[in-house]
Amino acid sequence: MKALVFGADGFEDVELIYPCHRLKEEGVETHIVSMEKGKITGKHGYSVEADAAFKDIDPSEYGLLVISGGKGPEKMRLDKNALDITRHFFSENKPVAGICHGPQVLISAGVVKGRKATAWPGVIDDLTAAGARTEDKEVVVDGNLITSRGPKDLYAFGREMMKKVKEAT
Numbered sequence: 001m002k003a004l005v006f007g008a009d010g011f012e013d014v015e016l017i018y019p020c021h022r023l024k025e026e027g028v029e030t031h032i033v034s035m036e037k038g039k040i041t042g043k044h045g046y047s048v049e050a051d052a053a054f055k056d057i058d059p060s061e062y063g064l065l066v067i068s069g070g071k072g073p074e075k076m077r078l079d080k081n082a083l084d085i086t087r088h089f090f091s092e093n094k095p096v097a098g099i100c101h102g103p104q105v106l107i108s109a110g111v112v113k114g115r116k117a118t119a120w121p122g123v124i125d126d127l128t129a130a131g132a133r134t135e136d137k138e139v140v141v142d143g144n145l146i147t148s149r150g151p152k153d154l155y156a157f158g159r160e161m162m163k164k165v166k167e168a169t
Contacts, residue, residue, distance in 0.1 A: 001169050002029040003064040004057065005147035006082060006105065007050065010071030013042035014151050015099050019066045020048075022158045027038040028064070028165060031056055034072075035079055043070050054081035063168050066161065069100020069120065069150065077108035088113060090144070097146040099157050104143075116142035120150050164166055 003023050007016045009131045016032070034040050034050035035064065041047045054076075059065075065086065076082045086109040091098045098106055103119040104126065106112045113131030118124075118140045127134050139148045139156035146164065149158035 001063040001165060002031065002061060003066060003165075004085070005030060005032045005060070005066045005068065006034070006072070007032050007040050007048065007074055008034050008072035008075040009040050009067050010075070011057070011068045012070030012072075012100055012151060013046040014154060015070060015102075016042065016068035016072075017046065018115045018154050018158060019068070019097070019099075019161060020075075022162065023064075023066075023165070026162060026165060031057075033061075033073065033085075033114065040072075040163070047064045052077050054085060057081070057085055057112045059085045060092075062089075062160075063094055064165060065089045065094065065096045067096070067098040067102035068103050069102045071101070073101040073104040073158065077105045083109040095143050095144050095146065095168065097157065097161045097164070099153070100150045101145055101149045103132075115145055116140050117145060117147040118149050119147060140145075 030053040138153040
């Protein structure tokens with residue numbers, strides 16, 4: 001299995017780094033993607049290399065999408081290619097894991113209506129307005145969708161993400 005991890009400048013450092021490392025521990029080939037290939041920097045100063053730009057990705061080659069949180073999703077949600085990739089994962093019922101502000105991308109992609117989800121408290125109203133059924137829990141799983149509120153919930157987010165990976169392999 002191969003996984004895509006969405007990130008952009010201002011990402012919440014641990015919400016991108018932890019899922020990447022957790023996936024790699026299990027032998028999942030992981031690619032970080034952003035608006036452009038190259039260095040992106042988290043809100044706490046940690047930098048990573050985006051392996052590719054959204055426009056260069058063929059989502060059919062991947063089995064899991066992870067959308068990091070922080071300030072990055074506000075930028076990612078404006079990228080048509082990021083939204084098309086997200087829609088592909090939902091149309092194919094592939095696992096999608098979004099944490100913190102990550103569900104902003106799901107809202108802009110139009111894939112949350114009728115779905116159970118959670119997010120950072122500042123995103124809950126947006127999820128509700130987009131038609132999601134929100135829950136204030138450390139992790140919410142609804143079919144292929146896994147969502148969590150923020151860094152303190154990473155252990156639950158990682159646990160449920162890895163269950164989906166194991167189901168798919």
